[in-house]
Amino acid sequence: MRLLSRMNVVGVVVLMMSLHHISFSSAQECPPTHDLLNSLRQVEKMLAIHEASYQQGLRSLRKKISALHNSTMAIFKSGKNASCPKPETPAHGRRLGRVFSVGHEVHFLCKPGYELIGPRTRVCLESLKWSGQQPMCRRLNITTNSFSPVAPSSSSSFHASAALSASSSSSSASSYSPYSSSSPTSSSPSSSSSVRPSHCTHFLGSTRCTCDVGFTISGRDNNICTDIDECQLFPLGQPGRLCIHQCVNTPGSFHCFCPDGYDLAQGGRSCTDIDECENQMHNCTADQVCVNTFGGFQCVAVECPEMKNATYIKTSPMRCERNPCMMGDTACIQAPNSISFHFLSVVSNMSAPRVLFRVSAARVLGDTLRFGLAGGRGRGHFSVQRSGRQTGTLLLVTPIKGPANLEAEVEMSELERNTLLGRYLTKVTLFVSPYEF
Template sequence: MMSLEVLFRMRIVLVAMSMLWLHQAAFTSAQECPSTHDLLNSLRQVEKMLAVHEASYQQGIRSLKKKMSALHNSTMAIFKTGATCPKLEPPPHGRRLGRVFAVGHEVHFLCKPGFELIGPRTRVCLDSLRWSGQQPMCRRLNETGNSLASFSPAAPSSSFPGSAALSAPSSSSSLSSSAPSLSSLSPTSSYPSSSVRPSHCTHFLGSTRCTCDVGFTISGRDNNICTDIDECLLFPLGQPGRLCIHQCVNTPGSFHCFCPPGYNLARDGRSCTDMDECENLMHNCTEEQACVNTYGGFQCVSVECPLMKNATYIKTSPMRCERNPCMLGDKSCTQAPSSISFHFLSIVSNMSAPRVLFRVSAARVLGDTLRFGLAGGRGRGHFSVQRSGRQTGTLLLVTPIKGPATVEAEVEMSELERNSLLGRYLTKVTLFVSPYEF
């Protein structure tokens, strides 16, 4: 690392000496000696240029050290033991999320629509090289493990095979012997549909009271039928008080919420939480690409330095390009951006505005003025840039964006001294908008 720094400083010194030599040669060729004022101005410009490049270089070195440290830590964690747990197969009618079976890694399980997960949603590879919990299974939502044993009066229930009759003794019986008796349910009997069940009725001292299980409502001429309540229809999506944030499926006596691909059902059973495919190594990005997690998915991005006629750039970090030194007197080169940074953000669809998205700051200021603004015509209908401090500008989302969409904006920071441009710094922001509002 130190050898690179020494070479970089030597290159800067050689550039500075070359500029001074060219400056002196220009005056010598004209048979004129430069004045002290001109020499001082030249030295100040060289000093400012060296300071700018040194600051950019130091920032690149710090970023590179962080990346190397993170890479080293992740590599050591992965290859600490070199052992893995046995490969887990997805349950029938379900999916397994996760392809790394090393110690400490997790795998997740989901079921197809129409099925519910029985068992743990997540299993972890333990130090003993065994998976935590039991293997889950996917069961159809209309499958129930309980029989339809219930109560109903003897006379009205005769038209419903399989109903349990509740009979009461005559009025001459003693009070102690007036407790109702329950007949057994025939094992071959069944109701036409799981959404219709017999009611629970008690007949006592000439009066009858019928009730239903949770999720059913009483119906029928004699209140002897319980009909399933469609909670999804009662609380539709897009309305206040909705039951599910994405998809609601009615089940006998209840309901079940489903999430789109790329999301997990939250612990409340109604909300959806985004899966981080990048962190969980569930992406297919190459080594040359960077994985950007989005709401409901991921994006593989690659950063390339721009090709310009008046300037050349070199990549100093995975998300930053620096301009090479310009020749003396090349104004078109000096007016090109000194550095170009790339940033990728993810938001949900129709996110409320105004909303702060990104901040741009100067590490050190050489001039007396900093100006912030949007460069080019990209994103002017959705974004705005405001100064939030002496050395900081803020990128704002001013109008909601309906997804799915990919929107770009370029934030420019200009450094000036006495209205003379010292440097331009460009930040390219790419916004990935999810098709969902969560």
């Protein structure tokens, strides 16, 4: 830059001297025209030479700046902020970790039903390559339903189909030994299986120790891996809980269990009700009706009521019809023309208000149709509202904590000029589960 500036100054001085020579000459005498043109051409050539020299110096300066930038970027890339290429996620598995800089780790685990082949942890080395080989997930030969842990006591047992490991580690599943199946609390593994030595890697004069998934590193020299109790970290009833019912801690993982009458869902954490009635897993007799409930079933027998002045005949498994009344038998006329039975299964503490059942008239003979709550056990939990010209709705107005069995009787009355034409009764029985799922 200094060279260019000096050249520009010299050019300007020469130009000024030339112009001064011309002006001085003109003061003495007017020079010829061709002399003036020659002077201007010399000045033009001199400016062109200076411009070319300036452009060449500018290009040289740009090359030096580019070389300096490239060397700076090379130094920056070779520093601590350099990163390894993004590691692949194994098929049927997951990769944990989003930072791929030097010294950082990524972890791998497999979906339920698969085992991990290869390292669980890989470290980004200073050579910008990952330590170890790329792991893969291999399908297990055993199925979930064949897993049947044995309790220390002969009086305790687990539902075989309701046990599933939330981790794909085969070592965790094989070392699992729960203590009790009745209490929805977490069990602690033995001290020998909850503490393991860490995995240490030596590279470029430094040592880095890691633990398997489900363990945390500890010890004075980071040489001990201690099991993480996931069930204690995410207790039942808290947001983000691991299991909907029961969580049992295992070395490096955890298991979810469901109560009797439920199967573990595909995700391994929630429970799905077993329909004992559909699967023919009930013991109801031929004159009983099987009603599936959340976590079990009920065998109900529908019988027509006995009244003093009215008789009923069972016209369908869930309906009784009144025989015709004798002329002038007011008590018989006041009795319901028909009684229908319905059974509903609900979970505990279901939110309210909620629509449970609707009663509708197929046809209306009179000029008025009325709906009301006639009776039943637990009337404080129910209400009946008109929802249409020919429809009434049974509502749950307060939550019910299970287990409980409640009844509600919905009455539909048909009138003509305030004269009763008929009464129709619907008995709704609620089977409330002890669980909220």
